[in-house]
Amino acid sequence: MKPLSTITVSSDLPEALAPLRDLALNLRWTWRRQTVDLFRALDARAFAASGENPIAMLPMVSAGRLAEAAHDEAFLARMRSEIQDLRTYLDSGRWFQRTVPGAQGGDGASIAYFSMEFGITPTLPIYSGGLGILAGDHLKSASDLGVPLVAVGLLYQWGYFSQALDRSGWQQEEYRLNDPAQLPVRPVRADDGAQLTVSVALPGGREVAIAVWSAQVGRVPLLLLDTNLPVNDEHARAITDRLYGGDHEHRIVQEIVLGIGGVRAVEAFSALTGAPAPTVFHLNEGHAGFSGLERVGRLMQEGAGFAEAVAQVRAGTVFTTHTPVPAGIDRFEAAQLRRHLDADETGLSRLVPALPVEAALALGIEEGGDIFNMAQLGFRIAQRSNGVAQLHGAVSRTMFQDLYPGFDVPEVPIGSVTNGVHRRTWTSAPMDDLFTKALGHVDISALGDWSALATLTDHELTTTRDTLRSDLVTMARQHVKESWLRRGADEAELAWTEHILDPRALTIGFARRVSTYKRLTLMLSDPDRLRRLLLDEDRPVQIVVAGKSHPADRPGKEFLQQLVQFADDHGVRHRIAFLPDYDIAMASVLIAGSDVWLNTPIRPEEASGTSGMKAVLNGGLTFSVSDGWWDEMKDDEAGWTIPTARIEDQAERDRVEAEALYEILEQSIIPLFYERDARGMQRGWMTKVRSSLVTVAPRITAARMVRDYVTVQYLPAARSAAAFTADPALAGEFVDWKAAVQDAWPQVAVREVSLEGIEGGAAATGTEVTVVADVELGALRDTDVLIEAVLGEIDAEDEIIDPQLIPLQRGEDGRWAARFALAAPGEVGCTVRVTPQHPVLASRAELGLVATA
Ligand SMILES: *Cc1c(COP(=O)(O)O)cnc(C)c1O
Numbered sequence: 001m002k003p004l005s006t007i008t009v010s011s012d013l014p015e016a017l018a019p020l021r022d023l024a025l026n027l028r029w030t031w032r033r034q035t036v037d038l039f040r041a042l043d044a045r046a047f048a049a050s051g052e053n054p055i056a057m058l059p060m061v062s063a064g065r066l067a068e069a070a071h072d073e074a075f076l077a078r079m080r081s082e083i084q085d086l087r088t089y090l091d092s093g094r095w096f097q098r099t100v101p102g103a104q105g106g107d108g109a110s111i112a113y114f115s116m117e118f119g120i121t122p123t124l125p126i127y128s129g130g131l132g133i134l135a136g137d138h139l140k141s142a143s144d145l146g147v148p149l150v151a152v153g154l155l156y157q158w159g160y161f162s163q164a165l166d167r168s169g170w171q172q173e174e175y176r177l178n179d180p181a182q183l184p185v186r187p188v189r190a191d192d193g194a195q196l197t198v199s200v201a202l203p204g205g206r207e208v209a210i211a212v213w214s215a216q217v218g219r220v221p222l223l224l225l226d227t228n229l230p231v232n233d234e235h236a237r238a239i240t241d242r243l244y245g246g247d248h249e250h251r252i253v254q255e256i257v258l259g260i261g262g263v264r265a266v267e268a269f270s271a272l273t274g275a276p277a278p279t280v281f282h283l284n285e286g287h288a289g290f291s292g293l294e295r296v297g298r299l300m301q302e303g304a305g306f307a308e309a310v311a312q313v314r315a316g317t318v319f320t321t322h323t324p325v326p327a328g329i330d331r332f333e334a335a336q337l338r339r340h341l342d343a344d345e346t347g348l349s350r351l352v353p354a355l356p357v358e359a360a361l362a363l364g365i366e367e368g369g370d371i372f373n374m375a376q377l378g379f380r381i382a383q384r385s386n387g388v389a390q391l392h393g394a395v396s397r398t399m400f401q402d403l404y405p406g407f408d409v410p411e412v413p414i415g416s417v418t419n420g421v422h423r424r425t426w427t428s429a430p431m432d433d434l435f436t437k438a439l440g441h442v443d444i445s446a447l448g449d450w451s452a453l454a455t456l457t458d459h460e461l462t463t464t465r466d467t468l469r470s471d472l473v474t475m476a477r478q479h480v481k482e483s484w485l486r487r488g489a490d491e492a493e494l495a496w497t498e499h500i501l502d503p504r505a506l507t508i509g510f511a512r513r514v515s516t517y518k519r520l521t522l523m524l525s526d527p528d529r530l531r532r533l534l535l536d537e538d539r540p541v542q543i544v545v546a547g548k549s550h551p552a553d554r555p556g557k558e559f560l561q562q563l564v565q566f567a568d569d570h571g572v573r574h575r576i577a578f579l580p581d582y583d584i585a586m587a588s589v590l591i592a593g594s595d596v597w598l599n600t601p602i603r604p605e606e607a608s609g610t611s612g613m614k615a616v617l618n619g620g621l622t623f624s625v626s627d628g629w630w631d632e633m634k635d636d637e638a639g640w641t642i643p644t645a646r647i648e649d650q651a652e653r654d655r656v657e658a659e660a661l662y663e664i665l666e667q668s669i670i671p672l673f674y675e676r677d678a679r680g681m682q683r684g685w686m687t688k689v690r691s692s693l694v695t696v697a698p699r700i701t702a703a704r705m706v707r708d709y710v711t712v713q714y715l716p717a718a719r720s721a722a723a724f725t726a727d728p729a730l731a732g733e734f735v736d737w738k739a740a741v742q743d744a745w746p747q748v749a750v751r752e753v754s755l756e757g758i759e760g761g762a763a764a765t766g767t768e769v770t771v772v773a774d775v776e777l778g779a780l781r782d783t784d785v786l787i788e789a790v791l792g793e794i795d796a797e798d799e800i801i802d803p804q805l806i807p808l809q810r811g812e813d814g815r816w817a818a819r820f821a822l823a824a825p826g827e828v829g830c831t832v833r834v835t836p837q838h839p840v841l842a843s844r845a846e847l848g849l850v851a852t853a
Helices: 019-025 027-031 033-042 044-049 054-060 063-070 073-091 095-099 130-145 248-273 290-301 306-315 334-341 357-362 374-381 390-399 429-439 451-455 458-486 491-499 520-524 527-535 554-568 584-593 611-616 628-633 650-674 683-700 702-726 730-747
Strands: 111-114 149-154 162-165 171-174 197-202 206-217 220-226 280-284 317-320 331-333 371-373 384-387 506-511 541-546 576-579 596-599 621-625 639-642 749-756 768-776 785-794 800-807 816-821 828-836
Touching (some): 019 033, 019 073, 027 130, 027 206, 033 044, 033 054, 033 073, 044 054, 063 073, 095 130, 111 130, 111 248, 130 149, 130 206, 130 280, 130 702, 149 248, 162 458, 171 554, 197 248, 206 248, 220 248, 248 290, 248 334, 280 290, 290 306, 290 374, 306 374, 306 730, 317 374, 317 702, 331 334, 334 357, 334 371, 371 374, 384 390, 390 628, 429 458, 451 683, 458 491, 458 683, 506 584, 506 650, 520 554, 527 541, 541 584, 554 576, 584 611, 611 621, 611 628, 611 683, 621 650, 621 683, 628 683, 639 650, 639 683, 683 702, 702 730, 730 828, 768 785, 768 828, 785 816, 800 816, 800 828
Parallel strands (some): 111 280, 149 220, 280 317, 317 384, 506 541, 541 576, 621 639
Antiparallel strands (some): 197 206, 206 220, 331 371, 749 768, 768 816, 785 800, 785 828
């Protein structure tokens, strides 16, 4: 029998301490140390026993202690100062209000952000790894910057599993119950005082009720949907049971609740609170793609046709893809989804009223017809989309090129916004003090120039790094001991765990989800060589590893077991440790304490990766394959890059790349770490650390990421969406125009192109050239098209690379022409092409129509 959500609010707090509850319920405390310290000061034992959970600790504090605190002027003053700080934080205008026209008056954009997981704090365990933590950091930075965002996710009854090991090092999974009373969430109350609910229909006419909770992340409300309600049957209650558990059917229903239930919840929430209804919908990965179908259905209920509704929904939708690995994309049997959309006699959906089922399915069905692809739906329902690093953007353009036939890969309209991490969350306290010292107390979330970090001295950095490393060693010893107790060892045999690792030795960290492409075991390729490095008397290396493998990922678990078995060896167990149950709390200590953050994915399969960014913020140095974020930021002054071997055979490639890994460690990293000047300072090392802080750190913050999303995606999407609402006829006009263009396109042709101003195929730089083309437009008008010269260097395959586009004008003779100067020397190619042009289009490739000479 599954437990029900309960909303027991056990408040025995004395009146004088009531603000503590407000502080606990706003997750701003997760990035404000002083508030955390206040809770710890209230009762350190209860705070620790609750898992550092302010909500759960309050009922655990004795009445005596509460009474004492309620009369402790010093405590009360601290509490008032924290609540005052929170109010100031919530009320003050921020970057968005300062920079976005109209934002002050409330008529700026409002964004709904959908994600299957959110990693904000370990006390709200509704995340599994990178994707969720990215979403959590997005909300925190959106809050810091004042971006008007409302987020939507699921409230799982069971957190993602906690990980233990058996004797042989095989992963064991255990699920812990999420009790809403212990979570930093509150029911959203409808006008009648009852918890707000929305519903979705399952096949067979069953309605599923969905309760809406909210967690407050600074200024950003996070709506969490929960089907575990007494009015639902067992099956319906289990929909939001756990993250990434269950089969395809279960996942579809979860995504229906998130996408369709989510749109309904946001709408009800806006109506209740008077918050502006979102005009931009950001889908963090394809999981919430069904939200687009719901929005199409709503417009159709108001009278729009399908194509018009899709055009309008697209205008306000942003889709972020997160995986370059096809297996990472959600794909369902079309028949399964068809059953859920549940067409009536007229072909309209019973799940999404007014939605024509077959037309909707066509948005995601792959060529061949049997599989519905959530990424494909994402690209079709969102006019703007992006990958999460430059390289990932490029890989995605190749991966999804087929959706934009006729266009070269660089023109596939998928951009990139490189991920970032929330600075205040991921900077350890001692390092944060150094930031404050160097950069001052200003709100640095919107500041680009961090060059003052170069003034940090060797001594300051060394002391800080030593502290962080030492904290890591202390934590690792505890975790290894606990792990062995769970693996069946006796306390008496475990004295050795108190002496593992050395607070002064070069410490390499490796922690992330254990999936095969991340190659956890690359470092084990030559075990003897690794052993020698670990056991070196004078210049030892030590390695701390953590990470969970998805319960169904057998190869991942095998990698993990291999590593654990290596680390179990008596000969090396004092130099390499595996810490079970990686989560945000462990990550902050592990990452901050590592001198070197190792990252060895198979390029280009790591879309971005973010843990290395967290290391940078703590003065750690990056040691990585040129993949994800490091591919665009790699810098020999700030870290080390493992070269990628262009070898087909994976085993051979692993061997070669591992060889490079050892070589760089032996030749560069170890010598530099142990090099000391006369005063015992690591001068060379700290010079690199300063470089990394000054040049890399400002570019990897979530503040930079969210600002990019606002300028590159949200505001343009809001403008596009506003054009449709401002002009109710626009959608119809656009759809008619598009149909006419598609009809006429077979007649469009570039007849003849000539270059005037050069003789015999050769010219000096600076030569002025005129390109002239005869273009047949059939039934189209000049304003329907963009006619451009495509000019650029030619590669070995005779393709124009990195082309420059020069618009042609119609001359009096009816021909199209443009004049330009040949700028750079080299073999230059030129052609002329025609693409459709309309104010609604955000990219030339959007309709997949092109005519070339
Ligand atoms: C940052 C983080 C991740 C993501 O790590 P990647 O380097 O992106 O794979 C996963 N889990 C936890 C707990 C993290 O803090």
